[in-house]
Amino acid sequence: xxxxxxxxxxxxxxxxxxxxxxxxxxxxxxxxxxxxxxxxxxxxxxxxxxxxxxxxxxxxxxxxxxxxxxxxxxxxxxxxxxxxxxxxxxxxxxxxxxxxxxxxxxxxxxxxxxxxxxxxxxxxxxxxxxxxxxxxxxxxxxxxxxxxxxxxxxxxxxxxxxxxxxxxxxxxxxxxxxxxxxxxxxxxxxxxxxxxxxxxxxxxxxxxxxxxxxxxxxxxxxxxxxxxxxxxxxxxxxxxxxxxxxxxxxxxxxxxxxxxxxxxxxxxxxxxxxxxxxxxxxxxxxxxxxxxxxxxxxxx
Numbered sequence: 001x002x003x004x005x006x007x008x009x010x011x012x013x014x015x016x017x018x019x020x021x022x023x024x025x026x027x028x029x030x031x032x033x034x035x036x037x038x039x040x041x042x043x044x045x046x047x048x049x050x051x052x053x054x055x056x057x058x059x060x061x062x063x064x065x066x067x068x069x070x071x072x073x074x075x076x077x078x079x080x081x082x083x084x085x086x087x088x089x090x091x092x093x094x095x096x097x098x099x100x101x102x103x104x105x106x107x108x109x110x111x112x113x114x115x116x117x118x119x120x121x122x123x124x125x126x127x128x129x130x131x132x133x134x135x136x137x138x139x140x141x142x143x144x145x146x147x148x149x150x151x152x153x154x155x156x157x158x159x160x161x162x163x164x165x166x167x168x169x170x171x172x173x174x175x176x177x178x179x180x181x182x183x184x185x186x187x188x189x190x191x192x193x194x195x196x197x198x199x200x201x202x203x204x205x206x207x208x209x210x211x212x213x214x215x216x217x218x219x220x221x222x223x224x225x226x227x228x229x230x231x232x233x234x235x236x237x238x239x240x241x242x243x244x245x246x247x248x249x250x251x252x253x254x255x256x257x258x259x260x261x262x263x264x265x266x267x268x269x270x271x272x273x274x275x276x277x278x279x280x281x282x283x284x285x286x287x288x289x290x291x292x293x294x295x296x297x298x299x300x
Contacts, residue, residue: 001113002141005188008112009072011141015110016068024067026060031076038081039097042088049098061094064107074134075115075126086130109134144183144190148244151179154187158194166198173208180243181218243278250280257281 002008009027016025033041040050044059060069071077077085088094089109093102111134120126144151152175159167170178183189196214197206212218246264253259261271275281 003143003186004114005186006141007187008141012070012110020067024064026064027070027072028060029072031073043094043096045097046099059094061088061105061107062103066106069107069109071111073113074111075113075117075120082127082130089133144186148179158191162198168198168204168206170206174206174211177208177211177218246275246278246280
């Protein structure tokens with residue numbers, strides 16, 4: 001389970017490599033398979049069973065042959081398809097489209113989703129019995145912003161994989177600027193930005209100005225005149241570390257400024273002044289304003 005772009009399929013592939021020397025891995029994107037193709041893709045079909053079925057086809061569960069079927073974004077699977085999947089998981093047999101003979105299948109399955117499935121069960125968009133069938137072992141993959149300390153290693157890993165003539169070095173200031181961003185697209189977005197930087201920059205060194213050009217959104221962190229002067233005075237890395245500390249306190253306090261100030265050991269006035277300089281708050285509210293109604297992580 002994890003947000004889009006956190007690397008759920010990479011984790012699944014790693015599990016397969018560790019568990020199956022033959023590396024049998026069949027990915028199916030549940031949100032991209034239409035009702036008309038669902039049974040054909042997963043269960044297979046016989047020749048002539050429908051228009052376009054010019055030959056017999058083996059479905060994913062049958063083809064896995066003791067390997068792994070990876071159901072990506074299972075939270076997007078329609079309810080009628082969920083019922084058919086549940087039956088396969090329970091009975092370990094499939095019926096090809098156009099054939100009534102059951103076929104025994106032997107497979108292992110990994111499912112991934114960016115949906116909070118427990119909520120989907122309550123809302124009636126995901127079958128409760130299917131959830132308990134697949135949720136035997138849950139791996140929760142944190143968003144990149146929640147493990148931002150891993151970013152330098154991720155950058156180095158990507159740089160090591162690019163051709164030699166495109167390899168670059170990142171300055172500490174450039175890395176710090178990348179760490180200041182919240183990465184809504186997670187590692188997938190990070191890889192795209194690094195690829196763009198390696199392609200665009202003619203120099204062998206990538207600096208913070210290059211990051212600002214490739215990722216204009218990051219400049220919003222340092223838009224105020226005060227913040228820009230702080231960058232010049234303290235440097236990007238020190239300032240972004242301070243911003244992270246304030247963000248963590250705001251999240252822990254669920255947006256309550258008074259509580260966040262207590263966590264940091266600051267007065268409310270000092271907290272507001274510094275948080276405003278760091279671009280984390282927009283305007284000052286009076287003590288009578290409700291802080292707790294704001295969601296964590298939202299600029300208030």
